[in-house]
Amino acid sequence: MPLLVGAFGCLSRSRIIVTKRLPITASSSNVLNGTIWNRNSVRFETTTPLEAGKNGGKRPRKECISLRPMADDGFLVVNEIVTQRLGHIPIIKGDFHVLPRKVQRFIAEKAEVMRPRDIFICDGSMNEAEEIIHKLVERGMLSKLKAYENNYICRTDPKDVARVEGKTWMVTPDKYMTVCHTPDGVEPIMGHWMSPDQFSVELDSRFPGCMAGRTMYVIPFSMGPIGGSLSKIGIELTDSDYVVLCMRMMTRVSPEVFDVLGDADFVRGIHSVGLPRPVHKRVINHWPCNPERVIIAHRPAEREIWSFGSGYGGNSLLGKKCFALRIASNIARDEGWMAEHMLIMGATGPNGNEHFIAAAFPSACGKTNLAMLQPSLPGWKVRCVGDDIAWMKFGKDGRLYGINPEAGFFGVAPGTSKKTNPMAVATFQKNSIFTNVAETVDGEYFWEGLEHEIKNKKVDMINWLGEPWHIGDPTPAAHPNSRFTAPAGQCPIIHPKWESPKGVPIDAIVFGGRRPEGVPLVFETFSWNHGILTGACLKSEATAAAEHKGKKVMHDPMAMRPFMGYNFGQYLKHWVELKKEGRKMPKIFHVNWFRKDKNGNFLWPGYGENIRVIDWIIRRLEGDVTIGKETPIGIVPKRGSLNLEGLDGIKMDELMSVPKNYWLEDVREVRHFLEEQVGKDLPNEIRAEMDLQEKRIADL
DSSP, rough: OOOOOSOOOOSSSSEEEEEESOOOSOOOHHHHHHHEEETTTEEEEEEOOOOOBBBBOOOOOOOOOGOOOOTTTTTOSEEEETTTTTTTEEEEESOOHHHHHHHHHHHHHHHHOOOOSEEEEEOOOOHHHHHHHHHHHTSSSSOOOOOOOOOOOOOTTTTOOOOOOOGGGESSSGGGGOOBBBTTTOSSSSSOOEOOOHHHHHHHHTTTTTTSSSSSEEEEEEEESOTTTTTTEEEEEEHHHHHHHHEEEEEEOOTTTHHHHTTEEEEEEEEEEEEOOOOSOOOOOGGOOOOOOOEEETTTTTEEEEESOOOOOOHHOIIIIIIIIIIIHHHHHHHOOEEEEEEEEEOOTSSEEEEEEEEOOOOOSOOHHHOOOOOOTTEEEEEEHHHHHHSEEEESSEEEEEEOOSEEEEETTOOOTTTTHHHHHHHTEEEEOOOOOOOTSOEEOOOOTTTTTOOOTTTEEEOTOOOOOOOSSSSSSSOOTTTEEEEEOOOTTTTTTTTTTTOOOEEEEEOOOOOOOOOOOOOOOOSSSHHHHHHOOOOEOOOOOOTTSOOOEEEEEGGGGGGGSSSHHHHHOOOOOOOHHTTTEEEEEETTTTTHHHHHSSSSOOOOGHHHHHHHHHHTTTOOTEEEETTTTTEOOOTTTTOOOOSSSSHHHHHHHHHHHHHHHHHHHHHHHHHHBTTSOOOOHHHHHHHHHHHHTTTT
16 A cells, blocks of 8 residues: 655654554554554555654754644554554544545644544535434434424533633734734733744643544535635534534535645644543533633634634634634735625616625624615615625726625524514525524524514423523523524525625625714715725724623724734735725725614614615716715715605704714724724824824814
């Protein structure tokens, strides 16, 4: 049998020996001593362990076990992985022999560290999913929602319900590659840095042996259509069956990924629930996790993600925010494209012209609702390309093209209904997984927002904690961050080009936030750089939480605050530098569906009526200069230019006003924020735009 070697050399004190799918007849002691029986040639081959490298004759500093690489000739393929430290690790599904060599080495290295019981190479097939679902139903983690076709519900440990921002890190050799130069005593809110040395300590206190007694799943996935010019490939190693099921919906999992990958590099994801067997603690809801030890760490230069202790999707589905935003934004900067927290929608007007819009909103501001908008105006059609993440790159024709790198929707359930988002509801009627929602005795899902749509309002339910519940009870039925996971292809208004490898041409970028006062319903920015400033100043009213008394308008620049992959000042500079001669830059707008009157009532009805704002934006894109009125912050609709046919009682003057005193205070606060949080990293071009905006407002 031919010897298969790794793709590049590294330091290692041990070898990993991998064998093809043939019976092992050599003794374990012979294998571990460096002697391999080769069935094909019926002879013994002996290999020699590598010596540790030298560092100027001095003994190198203690190496990080979790990051220990493997030598070029550190393994060969026969039937199973065999290591000096661990022994035999069977491959229970998949052909290890056909994997690209870099993938083989990655699996072998991490298997030696995490010590799984066996290895399962995923193919993303329906048969595979059915096999895992059957196992999880038997175990009690999943139960079928009998009112639907192939829908399932699961409940997590109550301590593992959301992203953990305080335990999410970027690991770079220089702190200021991750965070901006803030003044002494100022805590950066964009980026969370950890040193490589501290990272090594954190890894080695968690990952060695963390998969003992569990299966290590190998998930080959593509972000974007497999083989597309904008697409990227990742491999996630996980010991969570739930992750396997959700990743096959959220990404494109297929053996074809290996064929496309070849000898190229890929993003590495390592995830463990952090609960090796035998388990010495109570596992709640059959949901293994280790919430006290959670860490989610990214090494952007190495294109690597490490996640430990949480099974929740935002922490464990590593193709989502970890890869698609934090790691991808670093790749995008290096390669000259954009990875953004944006929806992509196509809107076609009565004239038959279609325009594509990318839009960035912070959480709870209606991003998914806009992506799946049901227009109230006749003759309009909206189709969804993506609801959460956009990867965008300029084409040879100078236009910006965008793809949705995901393959599914991972949406917040509470508040989603036939009234607020009928297309989302239609999407998850089958082949979906619901996490931490309530369940009726009739086998239907339930959460806050469905009270008026459920047929039997007295029906018995089980809430997200597994307790009896009825409508009217004081405790919530579903966790506020409960989720549905559904294939995007099931969306009734999914765009025919949603999987186009080329992407769709982006005509406009829209920023928006939940601003109760002072900010108009819509305005167009004056230029590309002014649009960048507008995005950098993005704010939104946060829902009341323990750390806030009441509601507070908080900064969320570009809607990327929790997902920033590198220094925010450098991120803004990257946006500035995207404008080049010959490029057709998208126009940038800002919207605010949430302005209120003095009595606290919303001034705009929202939902399907938002097509009226999209209509105005598209008319601006098509060159209608008669419908805009210039203000210090941008161009707002001229009186009578917004189509209000069929709407009564809209206070347009109040909705579009730009109060001087409000904006004088706002620009003062924004300058303080940017000087404090970005400081000397703020690009001169954006500082100049800030100066101009302040002058315009002062002259109002």
